[in-house]
Amino acid sequence: MDWEHMSFLHPWFFGLLLLIPVIIWWQYRKKSHDHPSIRLTTVTSVKGVKPGWKVMLRPAMFWLRILSFICLIIALARPQSSSVSESIDSEGIDIVMSIDVSGSMLAEDLQPNRISAAKKVAEDFVTSRPSDRIGLVIFAGESFTQVPITIDHNVLKEQLRAIKSGVLEDGTAIGMGLATGVDRLRASKAKSRVLILLTDGVNNTGLIDPMTALEIAKRYKIRVYTIGIGSKGQAPYPVQTPFGTSKQMMPVQIDEALLKKIATQTGGKYYRATSNSSLKSVYNEIDKLEKTKIEVSSY
Structure with a gap:
């Protein structure tokens, strides 16, 4: 008592x-x-x-x-x-994070590598949005829904930590990553539907062309934020040799024009993240732009 x-x-x-x-x-x-x-x-x-x-x-x-x-x-x-009770009326936002897990995400221009850095900031982003339903899509040469849109953020974060490169056919199917995320959101009844697409490459495979996926996103009024992850120029990439793992410098190629077009035409924004700190800043800015409306009544 x-x-x-x-x-x-x-x-x-x-x-x-x-x-x-x-x-x-x-x-x-x-x-x-x-x-x-x-x-x-x-x-x-x-x-x-x-x-x-x-x-x-x-x-x-x-x-x-x-x-x-x-x-x-x-x-x-x-x-x-006479303890205080709160009644929370949340407008809510449905969000899907579509993350590139292709082999190039193992590049070590972010620490310890791109995919680990992306997982960490994505998990922090989920923690900062307790009232929103969030889903997770991964893509490489094909795409896969890792977690449908859910309010169970503990399960979502567990699955975020579990994703790794090499689980899908290699390649960068940006159109597939975008289309699968849109498919997760199109039936949503939320007033605001947002897709955050993160990649480090150029679309080079996939059954759905990025322009086709873009038109579908526009049709369903889904706002897309795109993130190009990776330093400019070259980046160290781990290569397996008969003598173990060695580092090889590989050129960084990101189709920024495509990512900007996707973001602009859906009402979102394109970001370039070249370091761990800049990647975190990107997610922080998206978090500020996409605020959940919450009304609290006390009695």
Whole structure:
């Protein structure tokens, strides 16, 4: 019970507690003036006789009646909790994160590599949006829904940590990553539907062309934020050799023109993330742009 926020509906009943001293005084006065007695010529016959248990419990019964009287007064006063309750009315936003997991995401221009950095900031982003339903799509040469749109963010974050490069056919199917994310959102009843697409490459495969996926996103009024991840120029990439893993410098190729077009035509924005800190800043900015409307009522 929360005693700190306890209140009483009828507190005036506590005035009856003033009767308790009067009752105690009356009981002891009655006891002192009402002593039945028997005159005996000798006490030999009653010496050593102990009083019965009823006699011994008689004082305790009086105090139990007093305690019962106090409990009755408290009950009449109607104790109740006055703790504050909140009713939250959330407009909510449905979000899908579509993350590139192609082999090039293992490049180490972000620490420890691109895919690990992307997973970390995506998890932080999920934590910062407790009222939104969020889903996860991964893509490489094909695309896959890792987590449908859900409010269970613990499951979502577990699946985020589990994604890795190499689980899908290699390649960069930006059109597939976009189309699968749009498909997850098109049936959503949320007032705002957002897709965050992160990639480090150029569309080079896939059954759906990026322009076709863009038209579908526009048709369903889904806002797309695109992120190009990777340093400019060249980046160290781990290569397996007979002697172990070595680092090889590989050119960074991101189709920024395509990503800008997708973002602009859907009402979103394109970002370039060349480091861990800039990637985090990108997600922080998206978090500020896409605010959830929440109304709180207290009573």
